[in-house]
Amino acid sequence: xxxxxxxxxxxxxxxxxxxxxxxxxxxxxxxxxxxxxxxxxxxxxxxxxxxxxxxxxxxxxxxxxxxxxxxxxxxxxxxxxxxxxxxxxxxxxxxxxxxxxxxxxxxxxxxxxxxxxxxxxxxxxxxxxxxxxxxxxxxxxxxxxxxxxxxxxxxxxxxxxxxxxxxxxxxxxxxxxxxxxxxxxxxxxxxxxxxxxxxxxxxxxxxxxxxxxxxxxxxxxxxxxxxxxxxxxxxxxxxxxxxxxxxxxxxxxxxxxxxxxxxxxxxxxxxxxxxxxxxxxxxxxxxxxxxxxxxxxxxxxxxxxxxxxxxxxxxxxxxxxxxxxxxxxxxxxxxxxxxxxxxxxxxxxxxxxxxxxxxxxxxxxxxxxxxxxxxxxxxxxxxxxxxxxxxxxxxxxxxxxxxxxxxxxxxxxxxxxxxxxxxxxxxxxxxxxxxxxxxxxxx
Amino acid sequence: xxxxxxxxxxxxxxxxxxxxxxxxxxxxxxxxxxxxxxxxxxxxxxxxxxxxxxxxxxxxxxxxxxxxxxxxxxxxxxxxxxxxxxxxxxxxxxxxxxxxxxxxxxxxxxxxxxxxxxxxxxxxxxxxxxxxxxxxxxxxxxxxxxxxxxxxxxxxxxxxxxxxxxxxxxxxxxxxxxxxxxxxxxxxxxxxxxxxxxxxxxxxxxxxxxxxxxxxxxxxxxxxxxxxxxxxxxxxxxxxxxxxxxxxxxxxxxxxxxxxxxxxxxxxxxxxxxxxxxxxxxxxxxxxxxxxxxxxxxxxxxxxxxxxxxxxxxxxxxxxxxxxxxxxxxxxxxxxxxxxxxxxxxxxxxxxxxxxxxxxxxxxxxxxxxxxxxxxxxxxxxxxxxxxxxxxxxxxxxxxxxxxxxxxxxxxxxxxxxxxxxxxxxxxxxxxxxxxxxxxxxx
Numbered sequence: 001x002x003x004x005x006x007x008x009x010x011x012x013x014x015x016x017x018x019x020x021x022x023x024x025x026x027x028x029x030x031x032x033x034x035x036x037x038x039x040x041x042x043x044x045x046x047x048x049x050x051x052x053x054x055x056x057x058x059x060x061x062x063x064x065x066x067x068x069x070x071x072x073x074x075x076x077x078x079x080x081x082x083x084x085x086x087x088x089x090x091x092x093x094x095x096x097x098x099x100x101x102x103x104x105x106x107x108x109x110x111x112x113x114x115x116x117x118x119x120x121x122x123x124x125x126x127x128x129x130x131x132x133x134x135x136x137x138x139x140x141x142x143x144x145x146x147x148x149x150x151x152x153x154x155x156x157x158x159x160x161x162x163x164x165x166x167x168x169x170x171x172x173x174x175x176x177x178x179x180x181x182x183x184x185x186x187x188x189x190x191x192x193x194x195x196x197x198x199x200x201x202x203x204x205x206x207x208x209x210x211x212x213x214x215x216x217x218x219x220x221x222x223x224x225x226x227x228x229x230x231x232x233x234x235x236x237x238x239x240x241x242x243x244x245x246x247x248x249x250x251x252x253x254x255x256x257x258x259x260x261x262x263x264x265x266x267x268x269x270x271x272x273x274x275x276x277x278x279x280x281x282x283x284x285x286x287x288x289x290x291x292x293x294x295x296x297x298x299x300x301x302x303x304x305x306x307x308x309x310x311x312x313x314x315x316x317x318x319x320x321x322x323x324x325x326x327x328x329x330x331x332x333x334x335x336x337x338x339x340x341x342x343x344x345x346x347x348x349x350x351x352x353x354x355x356x357x358x359x360x361x362x363x364x365x366x367x368x369x370x371x372x373x374x375x376x377x378x379x380x381x382x383x384x385x386x387x388x389x390x391x392x393x394x395x396x397x398x399x400x401x402x403x404x405x406x407x408x409x410x411x412x413x414x415x416x417x418x419x420x421x422x423x424x425x426x427x428x429x430x431x432x433x434x435x436x437x438x439x440x441x442x443x
Numbered sequence: 444x445x446x447x448x449x450x451x452x453x454x455x456x457x458x459x460x461x462x463x464x465x466x467x468x469x470x471x472x473x474x475x476x477x478x479x480x481x482x483x484x485x486x487x488x489x490x491x492x493x494x495x496x497x498x499x500x501x502x503x504x505x506x507x508x509x510x511x512x513x514x515x516x517x518x519x520x521x522x523x524x525x526x527x528x529x530x531x532x533x534x535x536x537x538x539x540x541x542x543x544x545x546x547x548x549x550x551x552x553x554x555x556x557x558x559x560x561x562x563x564x565x566x567x568x569x570x571x572x573x574x575x576x577x578x579x580x581x582x583x584x585x586x587x588x589x590x591x592x593x594x595x596x597x598x599x600x601x602x603x604x605x606x607x608x609x610x611x612x613x614x615x616x617x618x619x620x621x622x623x624x625x626x627x628x629x630x631x632x633x634x635x636x637x638x639x640x641x642x643x644x645x646x647x648x649x650x651x652x653x654x655x656x657x658x659x660x661x662x663x664x665x666x667x668x669x670x671x672x673x674x675x676x677x678x679x680x681x682x683x684x685x686x687x688x689x690x691x692x693x694x695x696x697x698x699x700x701x702x703x704x705x706x707x708x709x710x711x712x713x714x715x716x717x718x719x720x721x722x723x724x725x726x727x728x729x730x731x732x733x734x735x736x737x738x739x740x741x742x743x744x745x746x747x748x749x750x751x752x753x754x755x756x757x758x759x760x761x762x763x764x765x766x767x768x769x770x771x772x773x774x775x776x777x778x779x780x781x782x783x784x785x786x787x788x789x790x791x792x793x794x795x796x797x798x799x800x801x802x803x804x805x806x807x808x809x810x811x812x813x814x815x816x817x818x819x820x821x822x823x824x825x826x827x828x829x830x831x832x833x834x835x836x837x838x839x840x841x842x843x844x845x846x847x848x849x850x851x852x853x854x855x856x857x858x859x860x861x862x863x864x865x866x867x868x869x870x871x872x873x874x875x876x877x878x879x880x881x882x883x884x885x886x
Contacts, residue, residue, distance in 0.1 A: 033603070033749065043670070043792040044602050141600060147750035149592070149600035157584060157592035159487050160476070160770020227486070289756065292735060306476065306767035307590035310757035313732065314750060324749035327603020341784035349486040 013047030016334050019085045019110070020054045021076055021101055022092035023063070026115060026142075027054070029323035030089060031067050034330075041327075045334040049087075053079045055101075080105040086337050087330060090114040091142075091322075095122055106130040106138075111333040111342075113326055115142035121216035121232040124223065128346035137342050139329035144217045145170050145298045147321030148314040149328075154224040154302075155344055162305040163225040165265040167284075167440060170217040172296030172316045173208035174240050174260040176200040178248075178281070179294050182257050187245045200296050210239035211260065214279045218262035221300070222277040225264055227350035230277055236357035238280035247281075247435045250367050250406065256283035257291050261440060267355060274353040276360040283365055284441040301441075358415030363392070363442065365408050367435040368424060372403035376429050380405060383423050387416040408439060456490030459777050462528045462553070463497045464519055464544055465535035466506070469558060469585075470497070472766035473532060474510050477773075484770075488777040492530075496522045498544075523548040529780050530773055533557040534585075534765075538565055549573040549581075554776040554785075556769055558585035564659035564675040567666065571789035580785050582772035587660045588613050588741045590764030591757040592771075597667040597745075598787055605748040606668040608708040610883060613660040615739030615759045616651035617683050617703040619643040621691075621724070622737050625700050630688045643739050653682035654703065657722045661705035664743070665720040668707055670793035679721035679800035686724050690878045693810050693849065699726035700734050704883055710798060717796040719803040726808050727884040744884075801858030806835070806885065808851050810878035811867060815846035819872050823848055826866050830859040851882060 020031055034041070034051050042048040054067070055076035063072065073079055080088055080101050088105035090112060092098045098119050102112050103126070112131065114120070120127070120143050131138040141151045145168065154163070169175050173195060180191040192209065195201035207213050215235040222230040240260050251258045261284070264277045284291050289311045293299040298316025303309055315321040336342055370376045377396070384391055390410040397404045409417060421436045463474055477484070477494050485491040497510070498519035506515065516522055523531055523544050531548035533555060535541045541562050545555050546569070555574065557563070563570070563586050574581035584594045588611065597606070612618050616638060623634040635652065638644035650656050658678040665673040683703050694701050704727070707720045727734050732754045736742040741759025746752055758764040779785055813819045820839070827834055833853040840847045852860060864879045 029749070037605075040605075041603065044790065148753060149596040152595060152600050153592040156775055157595050157771045158767065159774035160484065160772070161767040162480075162483075289735075292732075304767065306472070306763040306770070308758045308761075308764055310591060310755075312753075312755055314753035318751075320749040321751055324601065324604040324747065327749070328600045329603075331602035332599055335787060339784060341782060344778060347487065 013338055015048040015050040016045070016086040016337055017052040017084055018049050018087045018089065018330065019052055019079050021080070021088060021090045023054050023056045024091070025319035026322045026326065027091045028064050029319040030091065030326050032064055033323060033327060035066055041331065044331050046338045047334070049330070049334060052085060055079050076101055077104060080110065081108055083108050085110045087334055088112050089326060089330060090116055091326065092116070093118065095119055099123065099126070102127060103130050106134050106136055109134060109136065111137040111337060113139045113329040113333060115140065115322055115326055117143040117213070117216040117220060121219035123231070124220070125229060125346070132345050135342055137333040137336055139333050139343070141329050142322050142325035144220050145300055145312070146314070146316040146318065147324045148298055148300065148312045148316065150221070150300045150312050151224065153312065154221065158302070158304055158307065161307050163266070163302060164305060165303040166221050166225055166263070166300060167290060168217065168221060168262040168300040169259055169290055169293050169298050170262045170300065170316060171208055171214040171260060172298060173201045173205060174214070175293065175298070176296040177209070178240060178243065178258050178260060181243070181245060181248045182252070185245060185249070188241060188243055209241055211237045211279045214260060214262045218264055218277045218279050221262065222264035222275055223348070226266060226275045226352055227347045228275055228352045228354070229348045230275065230354055234277055234354040236278035236280070240281050243281050244435070247437055250365065250435050251283040254283070254365065254406070254408065255286050256439070257286060258283055258437070259290060263440065266352070267359070267361065269359070271353070274355045276355045276357070278357050278360060280438060282438045282440040284439070288441040290441065358413060360414045361411045362414045362417060362438045363409045363411050364417045364421070365406070365435065365437050365439050366421060366424070366433060368405045368407070369431040369434050370403050370405055371429045371431065372401070373429065377405065379427060379429060380424065383427060384409065384420055386423070387420045388412065389416050389420050404434070456781055458491040458493040459488070459529040459780055460495040460527055461492050461530045461532065461773065462495055462522050464523070464531065464533045466497050466499045467534065468762040469765045469769065470534045471507050472762040473534065473769050475507055476766060476770060478509055484774065487774050489781045490777070492773070492777060495528060498522050519544055520547060523553065524551055526551050528553045530777055531555050532769060532773060533559055534769065535559070536561065538562055542566065542569070545570060546573050549577050549579055552577060552579065554580040554780060556582045556772040556776060558583065558765060558769055560586040560656070560659040560663060564662035566674070567663070568672060568789070575788050578785055580776040580779055582776050582786070584772050585765050585768035587663050588743055588755070589757070589759040589761065590767045591741060591743065591755045591759065593664070593743045593755050594667065596755065597664065601745070601747055601750065604750050606709070606745060607748060608746040609664050609668055609706070609743060610733060611660065611664060611705040611743040612702055612733055612736050612741050613705045613743065613759060614651055614657040614703060615741060616644045616648060617657070618736065618741070619739040620652070621683060621686065621701050621703060624686070624688060624691045625695070628688060628692070631684060631686055652684055654680045654722045657703060657705045661707055661720045661722050664705065665707035665718055666791070669709060669718045669795055670790045671718055671795045671797070672791045673718065673720055673797055677720055677797040679723070681723035683724050687878070690880055693808065693878050694726040697726070697808065697849070697851065698729050699882070700729060701726055701880070702733060706883065708803070709795070710802070710804065712802070717798045719798045719800070721800050721803060723881060725881045725883040727882070731884040733884065801856065803857045804854045805857045805860060805881045806852045806854050807860045807864070808849070808878065808880050808882050809864060809867070809876060811848045811850070812874040812877050813846050813848055814872045814874065816872065820848065822870060822872060823867065826870065827852065827863055829866070830863045831855065832859055832863050847877070
């Protein structure tokens with residue numbers, strides 16, 4: 001473990017050695033800025049940052065000409081085991097070898113900055129414990145919503161408040177696709193094709209469109225907001241592949257837009273407060289601040305007891321924005337190294353129960369194609385009543401063969417709402433439940 | 444100076460003594476939460492927070508029944524001089540006695556949390572220096588935009604990035620008044636009356652409507668964003684008292700709204716980078732994220748080199764939101780006390796020149812009532828050309844006695860633009876310059 005370096009205000013302390021793991025889009029940008037902005041960063045840290053090595057999988061790939069060739073190595077394990085590295089930046093992603101490298105880096109006395117949402121959502125506890133054991137920092141602002149400061153606000157700015165609910169648009173690909181469907185009226189497949197053509201969706205878009213990426217971020221947010229350990233297995237997850245042009249139209253008719261939301265909330269149960277974390281498409285009113293988040297932008301909307309409603313908005317991905325978040329963390333943990341201190345660690349003292357989606361309180365929008373004959377409305381209304389679900393608004397449209405009932409419920413347990421929808425599908429006079437989607441952000 | 448207290452993860456370290464200076468709306472809320480949430484805050488800090496005293500001006504006022512009467516004292520100086528206080532919270536406001544009390548608190552070894560924008564904008568340097576001398580924290584998230592985390596994001600999250608520009612709606616009263624004018628078409632006086640009636644403006648609204656409050660916040664933001672000492676004297680300030688219903692209508696006709704903006708930006712000059720900080724009403728396009736900030740809400744829009752465009756939105760004032768920001772800082776500095784460390788101090792290494800408003804690059808919207816006769820447009824256009832100002836759009840409306848020219852310029856030095864307006868007023872065929880306002884956020 002390296003000794004605590006000394007410093008002075010002019011940035012002239014002993015240089016801190018920085019190792020970079022991964023040199024893709026984000027890594028290249030981080031390395032480039034570490035070199036280009038070295039003088040300015042030294043002032044901000046109180047000591048120069050010296051890029052000591054860059055671990056890559058393939059040494060023969062063409063690299064940014066500004067980066068010294070002799071920094072590159074394929075021996076990531078060797079780099080983090082050197083023992084003289086002060087800060088390790090991990091932008092490889094995925095579970096292994098990232099986890100092993102981070103743990104090795106910490107064991108060797110480095111502070112760690114990571115953008116790895118999948119690993120944090122899978123196993124943050126192991127990383128936190130390893131960092132605490134050696135009195136080093138584990139920072140991960142870039143893991144949630146790219147350049148948007150949300151980890152630090154939750155960990156520090158709101159540390160004196162009680163967060164009640166977080167609604168996040170935390171995946172740019174799905175927001176781009178849903179925004180395109182809203183703007184053009186196109187279907188999901190067409191909008192996804194367009195997103196891929198423009199580079200907003202990957203060739204294999206599964207992690208984004210099935211909600212895995214957003215679910216990782218939901219786990220991280222819920223853990224920070226509620227001082228409770230939450231992992232991706234605790235997060236209910238539905239992607240956007242089933243969202244249809246009809247859903248988007250139906251949303252529009254009631255003054256809403258469809259967004260993929262990561263929702264983390266505190267729920268008061270008879271047994272005391274608990275936590276729910278879920279990712280699914282939802283309709284939100286046009287007037288909600290999240291409704292105007294367009295294209296691939298991200299935004300996180302926080303409701304807390306004292307602060308009220310806050311929103312954080314910005315680019316949620318991309319090389320430069322993610323590099324901004326990574327370098328903000330690098331400056332913070334490097335400053336801490338200079339002073340021989342560490343920032344806040346894991347906070348899980350609340351240990352709240354994480355509830356199943358069935359116990360979350362939601363409201364549904366349901367569009368039902370029905371036979372237009374006497375007694376239909378009564379029968380449908382009865383189905384809702386049987387599950388204790390109260391109807392907020394009902395609209396009947398069309399006639400003859402085309403009759404449709406559009407119903408918005410009051411808040412109820414999600415289990416009761418989904419059971420109602422299942423029961424509706426079984427009714428003789430119901431031809432089809434053409435749209436069933438949760439509604440959020442409605443007062 | 445008190446010794447560094449020990450701690451464990453359960454919040455069972457030696458209690459930290461907290462002194463509160465001021466018990467108005469914000470102070471009462473802070474005190475109430477410190478008492479009510481004592482157990483939770485102890486977990487977050489790593490040690491209990493013990494409210495040790497509350498300094499007030501008048502001891503006989505009725506107080507919150509939850510607050511022990513024996514905590515109150517009129518001897519603020521005595522309270523901060525006791526020598527056993529770990530954290531002092533200053534919510535008195537104003538320059539003196541706040542400054543003297545904060546300095547005394549620091550000299551006696553306390554960390555300080557303050558919401559005092561006026562003092563920070565006037566004399567942050569003295570406070571920072573005093574804090575650094577004794578190795579204590581000076582935190583002031585609540586001084587800018589109430590509950591919205593903006594101080595910490597600028598100081599820490601964006602510490603690895605280069606901020607280029609900050610546009611802020613940082614005064615709730617003026618935003619409420621301008622929003623009312625926009626919504627109802629009313630004039631300034633009528634909208635201000637309404638704001639006062641609803642409690643959004645004080646009986647003496649000068650500090651808000653003349654832009655002093657926003658200018659203080661601009662000074663604080665500019666200092667943090669550009670690592671340069673900026674005080675309120677460096678900030679160009681215009682209030683909203685001259686904004687007319689005609690200005691608002693004229694803005695609306697070009698797809699804009701009028702907002703009071705605090706604008707802090709880096710300007711590249713032939714002599715290198717410099718800083719400009721200014722507060723004035725401006726037209727911004729309806730499509731700009733700041734345009735949808737309604738009523739008394741605040742928002743801060745940040746443009747930085749790597750992160751791109753970020754926005755932070757929320758309630759900018761009020762007892763509970765401000766208490767949230769204060770308590771977030773209290774938890775941070777108390778955590779630091781438990782560990783015997785301090786957070787980041789003043790960062791002024793860049794020492795950029797702060798430019799006069801005349802050297803800022805702006806664009807103007809000008810509405811001119813003219814005689815409708817041959818050669819008017821040529822003469823007016825010539826006036827712009829003489830000052831090197833390039834016209835972006837021109838619209839001529841009405842005829843006969845009512846002819847009006849509405850001109851939007853390209854970007855130019857503010858001095859050239861204001862000189863142009865002055866010259867226009869001198870033209871024979873110009874009856875009146877009925878609206879002249881800067882336009883921001885237009886690409």
